[in-house]
Amino acid sequence: MTIIGRHPIRPATAYLWFEGSWSLLHRVAFTLLLVYQVQTAHLSPLELIVVGTVMEATCFLAEVPTGIVADLYSRRLSALAGALVVGAGILVQAAFPAFWPIVLGNIIWGIGYTFISGAVDAWITDEVGPDAVQPLFVRFEQQHLALTIVGVVLAGALGHVDLRLPMLVAGLGYVLLALVMSQLMPEHNFTRTPHAGFAHMGRILRDGLNAARRPGVVRSFLVIAVLTGLSSEVFDRLWTARVLASFQLPDLFGIRDPALWFTVFALISTALALIANLAANRFAADRINAVHPAGLMATLVLVQAAGYAGFALLGSLWPVLAAMWVRDAARSIATPISNAWLNRNVESHARATTLSLAAQADAIGQVAGGPPLGLLATRTSIPVAMLAGAVIFTPAAWVFARLRPNGSEAAVHKPGVTSV
Numbered sequence: 102m103t104i105i106g107r108h109p110i111r112p113a114t115a116y117l118w119f120e121g122s123w124s125l126l127h128r129v130a131f132t133l134l135l136v137y138q139v140q141t142a143h144l145s146p147l148e149l150i151v152v153g154t155v156m157e158a159t160c161f162l163a164e165v166p167t168g169i170v171a172d173l174y175s176r177r178l179s180a181l182a183g184a185l186v187v188g189a190g191i192l193v194q195a196a197f198p199a200f201w202p203i204v205l206g207n208i209i210w211g212i213g214y215t216f217i218s219g220a221v222d223a224w225i226t227d228e229v230g231p232d233a234v235q236p237l238f239v240r241f242e243q244q245h246l247a248l249t250i251v252g253v254v255l256a257g258a259l260g261h262v263d264l265r266l267p268m269l270v271a272g273l274g275y276v277l278l279a280l281v282m283s284q285l286m287p288e289h290n291f292t293r294t295p296h297a298g299f300a301h302m303g304r305i306l307r308d309g310l311n312a313a314r315r316p317g318v319v320r321s322f323l324v325i326a327v328l329t330g331l332s333s334e335v336f337d338r339l340w341t342a343r344v345l346a347s348f349q350l351p352d353l354f355g356i357r358d359p360a361l362w363f364t365v366f367a368l369i370s371t372a373l374a375l376i377a378n379l380a381a382n383r384f385a386a387d388r389i390n391a392v393h394p395a396g397l398m399a400t401l402v403l404v405q406a407a408g409y410a411g412f413a414l415l416g417s418l419w420p421v422l423a424a425m426w427v428r429d430a431a432r433s434i435a436t437p438i439s440n441a442w443l444n445r446n447v448e449s450h451a452r453a454t455t456l457s458l459a460a461q462a463d464a465i466g467q468v469a470g471g472p473p474l475g476l477l478a479t480r481t482s483i484p485v486a487m488l489a490g491a492v493i494f495t496p497a498a499w500v501f502a503r504l505r506p507n508g509s510e511a512a513v514h515k516p517g518v519t520s521v
Contacts, residue, residue, distance in 0.1 A: 108284055108285065109285060109286065109287030110285050110286075110287065111287075112225060112228035112229055112287055112289065113225075113228075113229055113237055115282070115285055115286045115287060116221070116224075116225045116228075116237065116241070117237075117240070117241060117244060118282070118285070119180065119221065119278070119282050119286060120221065120241050120244075120245065121241070121244050121245070121248050122274075122278050122282075123184070123217075123275075123278070124244070124245040124248045124249055124252065125248040125249075125251060125252045125255075125274075126252070126271045126274040126275055126278065127252070127271070128248070128249045128251075128252025128253055128256060128367070128371075129252045129255050129256045129259070129267050129270060129271040129274070130191050130256075130267060130268050130271035130272070132252065132253050132256035132257065132260070132267065132363065132364060132367050133256055133257070133260040133264055133267055133359075133360055133363055133364070134194075134268065135149070135338070135340075135341035135342070136260070136264060136341060136345075136359050136360060136363050137198070137260075137264040137265065137268070138152070138203065139341060139342055139345060140264070140345075140359065141198045141264050141265070142198040142199055142200065142203060144200060144203070145479075146339060146342055146475060146478050146479055146483065147475050147476065147478075147479050148200055149338045149339060149342060149475070150334065150335070150338050150339070150471050150472060150474070150475025150478070151204070151472070151475070152200075152203055152204055152207055152338070153207075153334050153337065153338045153467065153471055154334065154467065154468055154471040154472055154475075155204050155207055155208060155211075156207035156208065156210060156211045157211070157330070157334070157463075157464040157467035157468045157471065158211075158464070158468050159207070159208045159211030159212060159215075160211045160214060160215055160218070160460065160461070160464040161461055161464035161465055161468060163211065163212050163215040166215075167179065167212075167215040167216045167218075167220075171216070171219065171220040171223065175288060176220040176221070176223050176224035176227075176288065177224060177286050177287075177288040179216045179217070179220040180216065180217055180220050180221050180224065180282075180286070181279045181282060181283050181286070182213075182216045182279075183213045183214065183215070183216030183217035183218075183220070184213070184217070184275045184276070184278050184279035184282070185213070185275070185276055185279045186209060186210075186212055186213030186216060187210055187213035187214060187217070187275050188213075188271075188272045188273065188274070188275030188276040188278075188279070189209050189213070189272070189276075190206045190207065190208070190209030190210030190211075190212075190213055190272075191206065191210060191268050191271055191272035191275065192206075192268070192269065192272035192273070193205055193206035193209055194206030194207070194210075194268060195265045195268035195269045195272060196265075196269075198265065215460070218460040219459075219460060222440060222444055223444075224288065225237065226444045227290045228287070228288075228289060228290050231444060231445050234441055234444055234445075235437070235438075235441035235445075238437035238440050238441045239382060239389065239437045239441075241437065242378055242433060242436060242437040243375065243378055243379065243382075246371055246374050246375035246378060246433060247375060249367075249371045250368060250371045250372060250375070253364055253367040253368050253371060254364070254368065255267070255270075256364060256367075257360060257361060257363075257364025257365075257367075257368075260360035260364070261358065261360050261361065264360060318442065318443065318446040318504065319443070319446055319459075321500050321501070321504045322439070322442075322443050322459055323458065323459055323462040324462075324497075324500050325497045325500050325501065326459050326460070326462035326463040326466065327462045327463070327465055327466040328466065328493060328494055328496060328497045328500070329463055329466060329494065329497065330462065330463040330464060330465060330466020330467040330468075330469075330470060331466040331467070331469060331470035331490075331493045331494070332409070332466075332470065332490035332491065332493040332494035333463075333466075333467065333490070333494070334466075334467040334470055334471035334474065334475075334490075335470070335471065335474040335475065335478065335483075335486045335487055335489075335490045336409060336412070336487055336490055338471070338475075339475075339478060339483050339486070339487070340412065340425065340487075341363065342483060343412070343421075343483045343484065343487070344366075344418070344421070344422075345359065346483065347421075347483075347484075348417075348418040348421070349418075350362045350418075351418075366422060369422075369426060370425065370426045370429045373426045373429070373430050374426075374429050374430045374432075374433035375433075376430075377430035377431075377433065377434060378430075378433050378434055381434045389434070389438055392445075393442075393504075393505075394438055394442065395501050395502060395503075395504045395505075396501075396502065397438065398435060398438060398439060398442075398501040399498040399499070399501040399502040400498075401431045401432075401434060401435040402435075402494070402495070402497045402498040402501060403495070403498045404427065404428070404431040405428045405431045405432055405435075405494065406491050406494050406495045406498070407424075407427070407428075407491075408424045408425060408426075408427045408428025408429075408431065409424075409428060409487060409488075409490055409491035409494060410424075410488060410491040411423075411424025411427070412424040412425050412428070412487060413484040413485070413487035413488040413491065414484065414488065443459065470490070470493065474486045474489060474490060477489060
């Protein structure tokens with residue numbers, strides 16, 4: 102394929118380069134973000150939750166429109182636009198350490214993320230084919246964890262100078278990523294819809310909604326996404342505040358700098374997640390690559406819920422952190438499995454839209470669950486709110502466990518069995 106003015110590379114290579122760079126920049130930007138918001142911007146627990154809720158509300162409103170645009174015009178261009186807008190949102194947050202500018206930065210970031218959400222997975226699934234995408238997702242997850250370690254170290258070094266510096270570097274990095282990948286990222290197997298109007302957009306949306314309504318994998322994943330969103334916001338937004346408020350950071354040669362210690366915590370978390378991911382793929386490859394990995398996913402949900410509960414209930418710093426690291430390791434194993442499973446059960450022409458519906462379901466959960474749990478944390482304590490989140494998340498294991506093969510999966514599993 103000849104593209105004037107560009108030099109596209111192999112789709113799998115482009116995917117790993119784009120997503121690997123994204124992982125590196127994301128970790129540079131977000132390793133110390135909450136420390137920045139707590140210590141530099143002085144946000145309260147409720148304000149921390151509000152920032153996240155506004156971002157998720159933005160994602161909820163923008164997910165489906167941007168997914169439809171990706172399905173109609175170009176998934177590649179959607180991904181590139183997302184990198185540019187995400188970079189702008191991070192730069193706004195870094196430039197103005199106050200509540201309202203941080204809210205604005207999260208709105209911009211949320212819009213940018215919705216251009217990425219669904220589009221990249223839909224793009225690479227079409228480029229390499231649904232049958233070849235799961236090993237690529239697993240390989241990316243391992244690359245993601247390795248590059249995360251590099252990003253954490255870089256964030257710690259930059260944050261030790263100034264907590265805003267990691268975000269400034271990452272924001273500019275996202276802009277550069279979009280410019281470079283615009284020359285390298287191919288799109289061979291996507292056909293743009295000529296003269297697409299609102300009627301065609303409506304048909305794409307209806308196809309995605311029909312897939313979501315039918316019993317089976319897609320509908321079950323939407324239910325799980327809502328449960329995940331309801332429970333995750335309180336943990337993702339308040340775990341740093343929980344550590345800073347409840348425990349004294351260790352004294353290492355007279356140093357208690359939060360930037361240093363949260364860098365160390367992130368490094369340990371990522372290293373353990375990478376080890377767990379490699380071990381799982383070494384010793385349980387058949388279960389991870391199964392067409393219908395319902396039992397494994399149910400188990401991983403229960404492990405994550407136990408990590409939530411342990412983080413809330415334990416009373417010493419290192420056991421609390423260990424509970425978080427167990428949760429993160431289980432999630433790192435589950436993510437590529439669930440992504441590939443969902444992609445295999447989505448029709449190509451509406452893939453980005455349907456994946457955006459799943460992301461939108463997660464956003465609905467976070468918008469609905471974040472403020473009440475944030476208020477609960479303010480009225481009682483952060484651990485109480487986190488324990489409530491663990492209880493809310495646990496039924497996702499039951500949804501996975503009851504999910505039965507359907508469609509193309511039925512050829513591999515017992516025939517005549519219906520899905521939830």
